[in-house]
Amino acid sequence: DAKTTQPPSMDCAEGRAANLPCNHSTISGNEYVYWYRQIHSQGPQYIIHGLKNNETNEMASLIITEDRKSSTLILPHATLRDTAVYYCIVRVASTGTASKLTFGTGTRLQVTL
């Protein structure tokens, strides 16, 4: 699986949009970009994933650049409950053998009043 690079930490004011970047310059054509978050000592929570098109769900939006070498997770109106470690993961999802998630160190997002 391709490696990802994320900033170690970010701050965001409550009510503002949180934009979390991720670099995955060695991503392959059959690798998806997944985002999870982990609130202190809980299990990781799935947020969103995409291949090459932008994606949106009730939690967030995922913007993937045209060359697919980077992406941005957008939380449109951050709240204190969004304070967590956010993990960007690239993962092969088209073969039968390499389906594990490889977690990096993630970005610690702190939402403040």
Add this chain to the structure above:
Amino acid sequence: KAGVTQTPRYLIKTRGQQVTLSCSPISGHRSVSWYQQTPGQGLQFLFEYFSETQRNKGNFPGRFSGRQFSNSRSEMNVSTLELGDSALYLCASSLFPTDTQYFGPGTRLTVL
């Protein structure tokens, strides 16, 4: 639909003992993966099961083992516990191995 459940949530053992952790996947999910999370190593993949078969294994010693039952429930076992096995053990389930994985709350194991 109920999420992934893991039992027990907390466990304290002593060195040399063995432990069995249990995971019940989301109803209908047939794939279960296990991960270990420690402050020093982060989240690391242990193994993955699908249709009662281990499909993938991480870089852990043979003391770590697992199995999956016909109802897709899974257990993992750690024998001869070491202090370094203290960790949060996470289980994730998915419909099939390449689908989105959903995590349980984890089992916090402390080895004294």
